Amino acid sequence: MATKRKTAYVCNDCGADYTKWAGQCSGCGAWNSLSEVRSRSEFKDSRAADFTDTQSGYAGAAGSGKVQKLSEIDLSELPRIPTSAAELDRVLGGGLVPGSVVLIGGHPGAGKSTVLLQTLCHLAAGMPALYITGEESLQQVAMRAKRLGLPTDSLQVLSETDVERICQVAKSVNPRVMVVDSIQVMHMSEVQSAPGSVAQVRESAAFLTRYAKQTGTALILVGHVTKDGSLAGPKVLEHIIDCSILLEGSHDSRFRTLRAHKNRFGAVNELGVFAMTEQGLKEISNPSAIFLQRAEEVAAGSVVTGVWEGTRPLLVELQALVDDSSLGNPRRVAVGLDHNRLNMLLAVLHRHGGVLVGDQDVFINVVGGVKVVETSADLTLLLAVVSSFRNHPLPRDLVVFGEVGLSGEIRPVPSGQERLREAAKHGFRKAIVPAANRLKNDIEGMEMQPVKTLAEALAAIDLS
Structure with a gap:
C-alpha cells in the first residue's frame, strides 16, 4: 500500500526537472511542456x-551500496x-x-x-x-x-x-x-x-x-x-x-x-x-575491398586514403569536383567530411600551395557513404581538389594520407605503418605520407614519398 508519493514535473522537450508546475520551461524556453511525474518513495x-527487493528510490540505481577498498575489488573480467x-x-x-x-x-x-x-x-x-x-x-x-x-x-x-x-x-x-x-x-x-x-x-x-x-x-x-x-x-x-x-x-x-x-x-x-x-x-570482413570498387579509368579528382577506424585501417576513395561557379558565393559541399574543415583547408591551399579556388564550386564526397571523422584525410582532400581543378588524374595505385596544419606543414598521423600495409595488401604501389610516418623498413613493392609541407606534396605529383 502506498504511503507517500513524490511528485515532480519534467519538461518534455529538454528533460529539466521542477518541483512545481510552470507555464514555461526556464531551461529551453518551451511553453506548456511540463508533465507530472510521480516516483515511488515508500511503497512497492x-x-x-x-x-527485485529494492524498488525504492531512483529506478536507474543498482547495487548493494557496500563500501569497499579499491584494492579489494575483484578485477576478473566478466x-x-x-x-x-x-x-x-x-x-x-x-x-x-x-x-x-x-x-x-x-x-x-x-x-x-x-x-x-x-x-x-x-x-x-x-x-x-x-x-x-x-x-x-x-x-x-x-x-x-x-x-x-x-x-x-x-x-x-x-x-x-x-x-x-x-x-x-x-x-x-x-x-x-x-x-x-x-x-x-x-x-x-x-x-x-x-x-x-x-x-x-x-x-x-x-x-x-x-x-x-x-x-x-x-x-x-x-x-x-x-x-x-x-x-x-x-x-x-x-x-x-x-x-x-x-x-x-x-x-x-x-x-x-x-x-x-x-x-x-x-x-x-x-x-x-x-x-x-x-x-x-x-x-563484410574486408570492407576496404568493397569501398575500392573503382572504374577502370580513374578520373581527375579521385584519390584513395587510409583512415583508422577503431582498431583497424580502412581504405576509402575521396572524390572532388571543382567547377566554375555562377553564383556570387561559390558553393562548398562536403559529404562524409566536416564542412568547416573543408573551408579551412581551401584557405591553406591558397596561402601555402598557391592554388586559388575562391571563385569555384567545390564538391567533396567519400565513396560508399563512409564518414571520415579524423584529420588524416586532409592531404588527400587537397590533392583531390587540385587534381580536379587542373583536370590531371592521379595514378591509380597511389594512396595518400596526412594531416595539414595551418602553416602548410604535413603532420604525422597514428598507425601509419598499419595503413601502409593495408594499402600494399590491396595492390597500391605508391604512397605520399608525412615525413614523420616514413617507415624504417620499406614495404616490398611500395614506393614511399615522404613530404614535410603542402608544396612538397604538390610537387611530388607535379600539381604545383
Whole structure:
C-alpha cells in the first residue's frame, strides 16, 4: 500500500526537472511542456516487486551500496557473450557484457530490427533469449524471421509496451539477453505524459536498466533518431546506458555501417560494415575491398586514403569536383567530411600551395557513404581538389594520407605503418605520407614519398 508519493514535473522537450508546475520551461524556453511525474518513495508496486527487493528510490540505481577498498575489488573480467556476428562483436568490444545496456539507433529501414532478430535467433539456440516488440505484432516478427530463413525454435517473443509488465515477464523467463524494440513506445503507468515523451523515455529506460543491472541480463534497446541523425530522447539517456551505437546507411546503398559512439567496455569509433541482402544483413570482413570498387579509368579528382577506424585501417576513395561557379558565393559541399574543415583547408591551399579556388564550386564526397571523422584525410582532400581543378588524374595505385596544419606543414598521423600495409595488401604501389610516418623498413613493392609541407606534396605529383 502506498504511503507517500513524490511528485515532480519534467519538461518534455529538454528533460529539466521542477518541483512545481510552470507555464514555461526556464531551461529551453518551451511553453506548456511540463508533465507530472510521480516516483515511488515508500511503497512497492505489486506488479514489479517480484523481480527485485529494492524498488525504492531512483529506478536507474543498482547495487548493494557496500563500501569497499579499491584494492579489494575483484578485477576478473566478466565473460562476454559472443553474438555470432564478428562485425557486431567488434563494435561492442568483443561481445555483450552481462548486465550491460546497449542502445542501437538508426533511421527507419536501416536494419536495426533485422540485425537484432538475426542475433537473437542464433543466440537462443544456446541460451535463454527474449525479444520484446512494441512497434510490430508477433506475426510481423515471425514473418520476417521466416523470410530471412532464421531458426525460430528457441527464441521467445513478447508484444508489450508496459515496462513493469515486461520486467515481470522477464523475471519468470530469466533471459541472458533481452531486446526491447523500441524504447520510444514503452511507457510506465505512473508517468502522466504520452509514450515517446522525454519523461516516459527517461523513466522507462531507467527502470529497464535497473532490471538489467540487478539480474545480470544483457539488455539491448532500440532507439529512434532525429532529423540530423542523432539519437532521439533526453540527454540523460546517454548517461544511463553503457554502449551507444548507430546503424547508418543511405536508402540507395546496400551497405550499412555500425559505429560505436560510447562504449564503457571497449573502444569508441569502432566501425562494423554490413551488406543488406535478401537473407538480412551480412557482415563484410574486408570492407576496404568493397569501398575500392573503382572504374577502370580513374578520373581527375579521385584519390584513395587510409583512415583508422577503431582498431583497424580502412581504405576509402575521396572524390572532388571543382567547377566554375555562377553564383556570387561559390558553393562548398562536403559529404562524409566536416564542412568547416573543408573551408579551412581551401584557405591553406591558397596561402601555402598557391592554388586559388575562391571563385569555384567545390564538391567533396567519400565513396560508399563512409564518414571520415579524423584529420588524416586532409592531404588527400587537397590533392583531390587540385587534381580536379587542373583536370590531371592521379595514378591509380597511389594512396595518400596526412594531416595539414595551418602553416602548410604535413603532420604525422597514428598507425601509419598499419595503413601502409593495408594499402600494399590491396595492390597500391605508391604512397605520399608525412615525413614523420616514413617507415624504417620499406614495404616490398611500395614506393614511399615522404613530404614535410603542402608544396612538397604538390610537387611530388607535379600539381604545383
